[in-house]
Amino acid sequence: xxAGATPIEDELYREIILxxxxxxxxxxxxxxxxxxxxxxxxLCGDEVLLTMRMRDGSVExxxxxxxxxxxxxxxxxxxxxxxxxxxxxxxxxxxxxFRAMMLEGGSADDLGDLEALQGVAxxxxxxxxxxxxxxxxxxxxxxxxxxxxxxxxxxx
Amino acid sequence: MSISVPxxxxxxxxxxxxxxxxxxxxxxDFPILQRRIGDRPLVYLDSAATSQKxxxxxxxxxxxxxxxxxxxxxxxxxxxxxxxxxxxxxxxRVAAFLDADPRGLVFTRxxxxxxxxxxxxxxxxxxxxxxxxxLTLMEHHSNLVPWQLAAERAGLDLAFIGLTAxxxxxxxxxxxxxxxxTRLLGVTHQSNVLGTVNPIRELxxxxxxxxxxxxxxxxxxxxxxxxxVRELDVDFLAFSGHKACxxxxxxxxxxxxxxxxxxxxxxxxxxxxxxVELDRSTxxxxxxxxxxxxxxxxxxxxxxxxxxxxxxVGRDRIxxxxxxxxxxxxxxxxxxxxxxxxxRTLVERGGAVSFTMGEIHPHDIATILDRExxxxxxxxxxxxxxxxxxxxxxxxxxxxxxxxxxxxxxxLGAGLREVGRILGPPGTPR
Ligand SMILES: Cc1ncc(COP(=O)(O)O)c(C=O)c1O
Numbered sequence: 001x002x003a004g005a006t007p008i009e010d011e012l013y014r015e016i017i018l019x020x021x022x023x024x025x026x027x028x029x030x031x032x033x034x035x036x037x038x039x040x041x042x043l044c045g046d047e048v049l050l051t052m053r054m055r056d057g058s059v060e061x062x063x064x065x066x067x068x069x070x071x072x073x074x075x076x077x078x079x080x081x082x083x084x085x086x087x088x089x090x091x092x093x094x095x096x097x098f099r100a101m102m103l104e105g106g107s108a109d110d111l112g113d114l115e116a117l118q119g120v121a122x123x124x125x126x127x128x129x130x131x132x133x134x135x136x137x138x139x140x141x142x143x144x145x146x147x148x149x150x151x152x153x154x155x156x
Numbered sequence: 157m158s159i160s161v162p163x164x165x166x167x168x169x170x171x172x173x174x175x176x177x178x179x180x181x182x183x184x185d186f187p188i189l190q191r192r193i194g195d196r197p198l199v200y201l202d203s204a205a206t207s208q209k210x211x212x213x214x215x216x217x218x219x220x221x222x223x224x225x226x227x228x229x230x231x232x233x234x235x236x237x238x239x240x241x242x243x244x245x246x247x248x249r250v251a252a253f254l255d256a257d258p259r260g261l262v263f264t265r266x267x268x269x270x271x272x273x274x275x276x277x278x279x280x281x282x283x284x285x286x287x288x289x290x291l292t293l294m295e296h297h298s299n300l301v302p303w304q305l306a307a308e309r310a311g312l313d314l315a316f317i318g319l320t321a322x323x324x325x326x327x328x329x330x331x332x333x334x335x336x337x338t339r340l341l342g343v344t345h346q347s348n349v350l351g352t353v354n355p356i357r358e359l360x361x362x363x364x365x366x367x368x369x370x371x372x373x374x375x376x377x378x379x380x381x382x383x384x385v386r387e388l389d390v391d392f393l394a395f396s397g398h399k400a401c402x403x404x405x406x407x408x409x410x411x412x413x414x415x416x417x418x419x420x421x422x423x424x425x426x427x428x429x430x431x432v433e434l435d436r437s438t439x440x441x442x443x444x445x446x447x448x449x450x451x452x453x454x455x456x457x458x459x460x461x462x463x464x465x466x467x468x469v470g471r472d473r474i475x476x477x478x479x480x481x482x483x484x485x486x487x488x489x490x491x492x493x494x495x496x497x498x499x500r501t502l503v504e505r506g507g508a509v510s511f512t513m514g515e516i517h518p519h520d521i522a523t524i525l526d527r528e529x530x531x532x533x534x535x536x537x538x539x540x541x542x543x544x545x546x547x548x549x550x551x552x553x554x555x556x557x558x559x560x561x562x563x564x565x566x567x568l569g570a571g572l573r574e575v576g577r578i579l580g581p582p583g584t585p586r
Contacts, residue, residue: 008523008524008527008578009578012523013520013524013578013579018579043535044519044534044535044536044549044550045535045536045540045543045549045550046549046550047549067517067549068517068549069517069518069519069520070516070517070520070579071519071520123523125523126519126523129519
């Protein structure tokens, strides 16, 4: 597969990712929440629970919980940081751009810290870990809640 | 089978419970072991998921397609006869491997299909509402979900034998459950997560004592140790050839022929009938009654070649080699400071060892090990209820087989140090 030249700390486990993994931001539950989405990866059993409170067309508050690997936790943490306070339109666009980077080789420009996750795109088995929280976000923004998995659903 | 192994006190390297086992000669039979992963030699520690295949099996499959390929039980031509003879020969060979009556040996795609066959044709069709099926907390989804489906359709009750802190079946609960009216006990011979080897003979006695049948998932035992359905006194036994050096697609169900005779067919179609009218049919004799459609002849023939191979190496010797490796593996994992899930001694335990590493997720362990060329499995291992019981969403699992070396176990140890270096507690120098 992708083993070889690049040390894994440069490709996958970059400092910023490890920092979000060790010290996740926005971890917990928004209560009361307007939007609650559960995300599952049936292949590995990982779960993410995303809760949001919306106000005037924006994501006023957001939090995630659940269990997953370093990549999924860091991705969720960075995602929350990226969309907190943004309008639904901006958050949705960020979600699509992130997915495009991970799944279609899209550009990482202007994605800020999220660019650090680009290395994951080179490890097919781990892409789903990074994308799961974003599937939950987009589901929540589009449908106001529900359940998503990495395997099916409107967004895969 | 209950080989009891003395505690290992010897220094690493000199130890061996199978001093005459020539693992390098075995490895020479497995072409894939020459592969490199990036710039590292492959260290394959995922044989519990599927085993690698020796040239003897690869050649048998290829020879079948090059020389004898034809449909079975049909054409009256030479190739048809040859293919039929190879297929029926494979049935006798695999039955002999299990010390079993070949009339009870049904070829399926895999153990999952075998267990579904039993749950559908026996439990769903022949049991009655309120009848009880006992399972255990350590079953693979393929020995759980089929019973759930049958239970729902037929109104059966499911009950479960729990586990001890060490990860063994709680035999007190087993004895209690199996002293009450029960129709069937479904149990794995060896846990694919914990490595625990269950006392099948004793469980069969308990089951039969309360009028129940016993169905054994032998996926993780048949490849690794001598298994005799006669000695174990079981009624159904399933395994997947692909975990025993055979090709993917060759699965096995063995059942007492008199049970197969009572059970209605699982799938209908060609080969499983005697006489077909427009509105009804009669069934072929067992085991053909349970083999609808064109079978995987190459898969069955390849599995027979795998049985020949494993017997030529010697299943007792393979088991002894694996016990030595497992002891070494337990030691290396212990030194790495990980939490072993399941028995920590060699007593009634096989060579699939699960572990967790605190906050570090098993996927991260597997990804870093892959960089080192070390292939392990990470995830729920198709045992979500067991994961819940263990209080973890996933574990990492290393598993050994006849071609595994002690040096490979050491490579795992080195890989785990790398995991600790990269993902260890903050402040750990990188
Ligand atoms: C204990 C056990 N049972 C059942 C299975 C299912 O095997 P298969 O997927 O080949 O049907 C496996 C392997 O994954 C296993 O380890």
